[in-house]
Amino acid sequence: MPGGGEGYGACDDDMHDDLTREDIKKMQEELDYRRLELMPGLIEEVKRTRAFGDLSENFEYKAAKQAQNKNRSRIRYLEGMIKTAHVIDDRSADDEVGLYDKVEIYIPEDDETETIQVVSTVRTDPRKGLISMDSPFGKSVLGKKVGDVITVHVNDNYSYEAEIKSITKGKDDGSVPLLGY
Numbered sequence: 001m002p003g004g005g006e007g008y009g010a011c012d013d014d015m016h017d018d019l020t021r022e023d024i025k026k027m028q029e030e031l032d033y034r035r036l037e038l039m040p041g042l043i044e045e046v047k048r049t050r051a052f053g054d055l056s057e058n059f060e061y062k063a064a065k066q067a068q069n070k071n072r073s074r075i076r077y078l079e080g081m082i083k084t085a086h087v088i089d090d091r092s093a094d095d096e097v098g099l100y101d102k103v104e105i106y107i108p109e110d111d112e113t114e115t116i117q118v119v120s121t122v123r124t125d126p127r128k129g130l131i132s133m134d135s136p137f138g139k140s141v142l143g144k145k146v147g148d149v150i151t152v153h154v155n156d157n158y159s160y161e162a163e164i165k166s167i168t169k170g171k172d173d174g175s176v177p178l179l180g181y
Contacts, residue, residue, distance in 0.1 A: 018133070019085040020099070022172040023120050030178065031078045034071055042068040081122070088120075090171070097141050099133060100170040105141075105162045113165065118142060123176045130176060137162075 019027075046068055049061040092098025102117045116129045118141060124132040132138050140150040146164050153159045 016084040016086045017081060017121060018088045019081070019122060020089070020120055020172045021087060022174050023122050023178070024082055024085055024087065026174065026178050027078045027082050027122070031075060031082070034075050034078075038071055039068075039075075042071055092143065094169065095145050095167070097144050097164065097167055098169070099142075100172045100176075102168040102170055103141060103164060104166040104168075106165050107160060107162045109160050116141075117170065117176075119176055120172075122179055124179065 042064065045064040046061070049058060049064045052058050052060055055061055088099070090099040092101070097103050097118060099118055099120065102115055104113060104115045106113045114129065116131045116137070118133050118138050119130045121132045121134050124130050124135070133142060136154050137152050140152045141162075141164065144150055144164055146167055149161055149163045151159050151161050
């Protein structure tokens with residue numbers, strides 16, 4: 001919501017991500033692991049493979065450097081996400097779709113019923129029914145109630161309707177993993 005405050009939605013004029021306390025906790029755990037456990041081993045591997053000789057033809061050294069650089073990149077990403085995060089809490093009513101709720105929806109166009117869970121952007125996995133709160137569907141469904149028909153605007157040329165059949169209240173208990181890279 002523009003101007004900060006509780007709820008959903010990033011301010012367009014600020015560079016931040018809306019994250020839950022659990023998102024930040026999981027990111028900090030991964031950051032600690034990467035810095036304290038993974039990085040020392042990667043540094044040793046680079047040293048070990050450097051000793052193999054000519055670096056221009058040393059595949060092991062190149063692979064070790066790539067792994068080290070990938071780890072450093074992920075560390076920078078996590079640090080940036082944590083530093084700029086806007087912490088959000090679910091403020092939905094008991095009969096409204098909120099963050100981490102499971103929602104059974106009926107899509108008339110496909111004559112299908114699906115169950116999805118609305119999650120933060122760093123925990124999304126559409127193949128597992130984990131839909132980002134910032135996706136067209138996530139934005140359309142948050143705050144709605146059983147029986148509501150929503151229109152999901154995918155792009156300028158395509159939209160579809162879905163009916164909310166049931167809502168199972170959930171919470172961010174940490175069971176949904178962070179996105180890898």
